[in-house]
Amino acid sequence: MIFKIAWRNIWRSKIRSFTVMASVLVGVWALIFVLSFTAGFINSYISSAIENEISHIQVHHPKFMDEKEVQYTLKNTTSIVDNISKNAMVKAFSTRIINSGMLATARGSRGIQIRGINPQEEANLTRLNEKLTEGVYLDATKSRNALLVSRRLADKMKLKLKSKPVLSLQKEDGTSISAAFKVVGIYELGNALFEETNVFVRQSDLSRLMEGEHNTHEVALLLNNMEDLDTVKNGLAATFPETLVQNYKEISPNVNLYESQMGGSTYVIIFIVMLALIFGIINTMLMAVLERTKELGMLMAIGMKRGQVFSMIVVETVFLAMISAPIGLLLGFLTVSYYSSNGFDLSAYGKGMEKFGFSDQVYLSLDVSSFITVTVAVAITAVLASLYPAFKATRLKPVDAMSTV
Amino acid sequence: MDKVIKVQGVTKTYNPDTIPVHALRGVNLEIEPGEFTALVGPSGSGKTTLLNAIGGLDTPTGGSITIRGQDIAKLSDSAMIEFRKQYIGFVFQAYNLIPVLTAKENVEFVMLLQGKSQEERATRVKELLKAVGLEDQIDRRPAQLSGGQQQRVAVARALASKPMFILADEPTANLDSKSTANLLDIMAKLNKEENITFLFSTHDQRVIDRARRIVTLEDGQIISDETIAS
Structure with missing residues (x-):
C-alpha cells in the first residue's frame, strides 16, 4: 500500500512532478553527453597522437x-x-x-x-x-x-x-x-x-x-x-x-595524463551534476511534505509508523527518478550513438584546438560501465535527496500536523 | 463494568514558560463500553484537547489516562502509534481521508497496517461500506464523494481495525442536515447493534440530541455530566 500511495502521490501535483522528472532527465542526459564528449575528446587526442606521432611503442638508445x-x-x-x-x-x-x-x-x-x-x-x-x-x-x-x-x-x-x-x-x-x-x-x-x-x-x-x-x-x-x-x-x-623500450604513455606524459584524468574527471562531473540535482529534488520533496503536513499527521494518528512515513517519501522520490532516468539514459544513448558515428563538429574552435593536437571533430564514446555508473549515481542521488524531506515528515507531531490549515 | 477510558486529574497547559494557557484543568472522566457520549461546550472549552489526549495524540501536562488498564503516558512514541492502531478509531471534523486512495482502499488501509489477511480485509471492507451505505461507491476517491459520504467512509475506516472505541471530533461540523442525520443514524446503529463505544465532541444540537450521555466542559473543566434516560 505504501508503494501504491507513493505512486499516486506523484501524480497529485503533475507540474511539480514533471519539473523534478525533467530535471532528472536533463541531468542524466547532460551527464551522459558530457562524459561521452570528454571521453571522445580525449580518445581523439590519444588516437591522433598514437596514429600520427608516437605510435604504441618506441625503441631508442x-x-x-x-x-x-x-x-x-x-x-x-x-x-x-x-x-x-x-x-x-x-x-x-x-x-x-x-x-x-x-x-x-x-x-x-x-x-x-x-x-x-x-x-x-x-x-x-x-x-x-x-x-x-x-x-x-x-x-x-x-x-x-x-x-x-x-x-x-x-x-x-x-x-x-x-x-x-x-x-x-x-x-x-x-x-x-x-x-x-x-x-x-x-x-x-x-x-x-x-x-x-x-x-x-x-x-x-x-x-x-x-x-x-x-x-x-x-x-x-x-x-x-x-x-x-x-x-x-x-x-x-x-x-x-x-635499448630503451617505452609505451606511448611513457613517451608522451600528456597522453598518460589525459588518460588517467579521464577516470577521475568522470566522477567529478557526476558529483557536480548530481549535487545540483539533489538540491532540486530536496526542494521539491520538501514542498510536497509541507503541502501534505495535515495528511501525514492523520496517517500517523491512525497508526502509520514513522518508519513507514519515511519509506513512503523515499519511495515517492525514487519513483520520480525511476520514471525519468531511463528516458534520460535512452536520450543520452541516442545522442552518443548519433555523434559517435557522425562526429560533433567543433570546427569553429578547430584552429585553437589543433594547436594542442585535438581534432575539430569529436566522436562521442561511452562504454556500458559508464551508463551503469550514471544509473547507480541517479539512484543514490534520489535516495539521498529524499532523506531530509522524509526525515522532516517523520518529525511531525500528529496533533500539530493535523491542526495546520 | 470495566472502564474503557479512565481520565484522572488531567491537565494540559500550553506555553507553560511564557503565557500559560490552561486548556484542561483537572478533568476526571470514565467511559464504559457501549457508551454514546457527547463532549459539549463552547469553543476553547477543551473538548478537542481532551479527545487528543485520550487518543494519545497529545500529551497531558498532568494527571493520567488509562485505556484498557494501560496508562498511555508510559507508552513510547512507536508503542503509542501501535496502541492507537489496535484500539482507537478516529473520525475527524475534516474527514481526513487519504485523497489518492478510493473509499475501499481508505477503509482497508488501517487493516493493512495491522497486517490483516487479504481475505479478512475484503470481507470487512465490504461489510463496513455496506453498513455506512456506500457499497456502491467503493471505487470512488474522496474528491468524487460528497462531504457526508466522505465522513461515512471515515467512520467505516475508524471501525475497520475493530477498535475498543471511536473518538470523533466534531464529526458533523461540515455536514448538511441530511448528511448529519444519516451519519448519526449509522453511528447510533453501530453503537446499539455492535456495542461500539463512541465519544465525540460537538457543538451540534442534532448530535447532542442523539447522545445518551452529555459531558459539558467549560474553561477546561467538566461542569456537568448528564446521562440521558433511554
Whole structure:
C-alpha cells in the first residue's frame, strides 16, 4: 500500500512532478553527453597522437630521449627490425633517423626536427602519404633530397612546392653539414605543435649526409591490439636490454595524463551534476511534505509508523527518478550513438584546438560501465535527496500536523 | 463494568514558560463500553484537547489516562502509534481521508497496517461500506464523494481495525442536515447493534440530541455530566 500511495502521490501535483522528472532527465542526459564528449575528446587526442606521432611503442638508445643527441643511435637496428617483423602482434613499424637542425629560407630560419624515414614503412605506420594536401609522397619522386613540410611551416616560411630551403644538421661525428632540399609535398596532420617543428626526408638522404653507420634513432611500432601493449614492450625490452623500450604513455606524459584524468574527471562531473540535482529534488520533496503536513499527521494518528512515513517519501522520490532516468539514459544513448558515428563538429574552435593536437571533430564514446555508473549515481542521488524531506515528515507531531490549515 | 477510558486529574497547559494557557484543568472522566457520549461546550472549552489526549495524540501536562488498564503516558512514541492502531478509531471534523486512495482502499488501509489477511480485509471492507451505505461507491476517491459520504467512509475506516472505541471530533461540523442525520443514524446503529463505544465532541444540537450521555466542559473543566434516560 505504501508503494501504491507513493505512486499516486506523484501524480497529485503533475507540474511539480514533471519539473523534478525533467530535471532528472536533463541531468542524466547532460551527464551522459558530457562524459561521452570528454571521453571522445580525449580518445581523439590519444588516437591522433598514437596514429600520427608516437605510435604504441618506441625503441631508442637509452640516452636518446633525454639528450636527443645524434650519436645515440640504435646499434642493432637490423636485429630489432627482424624481431619486430616476425611478431604477429605488430601491425606496422617504421625506423627513423631524427636530427635536430635548422631550416633556412630567404625569409629566415627556424629550428626543426628532421625525420629521416623509410617512406613505405612510414606510410604503413602513420599513413603520412595520405595526409598530403599538395605535391607527392617521398616514394613518388626521384628528386634527391626530397622534403615534406607541413602547411603551417610552409606558410610561415613562405615555402611552396619546388622551394629549396637549406637544412642544417649534425653529422654523427658531431660536425655540422648543410644541404639544399626540395619541397615535394605539403602535409597536414591536425597537430599544430608537431607540424611546425617536424619535416620529413628520406632516410637514405639523411643517412648519406650524416655519414654514420648505425644511424637509426627510433623504431616505432603500431600494434594490432592495444591489449598486447605490455607483452610486446616487455618482450622487446628483454630481447634488447641495451635499448630503451617505452609505451606511448611513457613517451608522451600528456597522453598518460589525459588518460588517467579521464577516470577521475568522470566522477567529478557526476558529483557536480548530481549535487545540483539533489538540491532540486530536496526542494521539491520538501514542498510536497509541507503541502501534505495535515495528511501525514492523520496517517500517523491512525497508526502509520514513522518508519513507514519515511519509506513512503523515499519511495515517492525514487519513483520520480525511476520514471525519468531511463528516458534520460535512452536520450543520452541516442545522442552518443548519433555523434559517435557522425562526429560533433567543433570546427569553429578547430584552429585553437589543433594547436594542442585535438581534432575539430569529436566522436562521442561511452562504454556500458559508464551508463551503469550514471544509473547507480541517479539512484543514490534520489535516495539521498529524499532523506531530509522524509526525515522532516517523520518529525511531525500528529496533533500539530493535523491542526495546520 | 470495566472502564474503557479512565481520565484522572488531567491537565494540559500550553506555553507553560511564557503565557500559560490552561486548556484542561483537572478533568476526571470514565467511559464504559457501549457508551454514546457527547463532549459539549463552547469553543476553547477543551473538548478537542481532551479527545487528543485520550487518543494519545497529545500529551497531558498532568494527571493520567488509562485505556484498557494501560496508562498511555508510559507508552513510547512507536508503542503509542501501535496502541492507537489496535484500539482507537478516529473520525475527524475534516474527514481526513487519504485523497489518492478510493473509499475501499481508505477503509482497508488501517487493516493493512495491522497486517490483516487479504481475505479478512475484503470481507470487512465490504461489510463496513455496506453498513455506512456506500457499497456502491467503493471505487470512488474522496474528491468524487460528497462531504457526508466522505465522513461515512471515515467512520467505516475508524471501525475497520475493530477498535475498543471511536473518538470523533466534531464529526458533523461540515455536514448538511441530511448528511448529519444519516451519519448519526449509522453511528447510533453501530453503537446499539455492535456495542461500539463512541465519544465525540460537538457543538451540534442534532448530535447532542442523539447522545445518551452529555459531558459539558467549560474553561477546561467538566461542569456537568448528564446521562440521558433511554
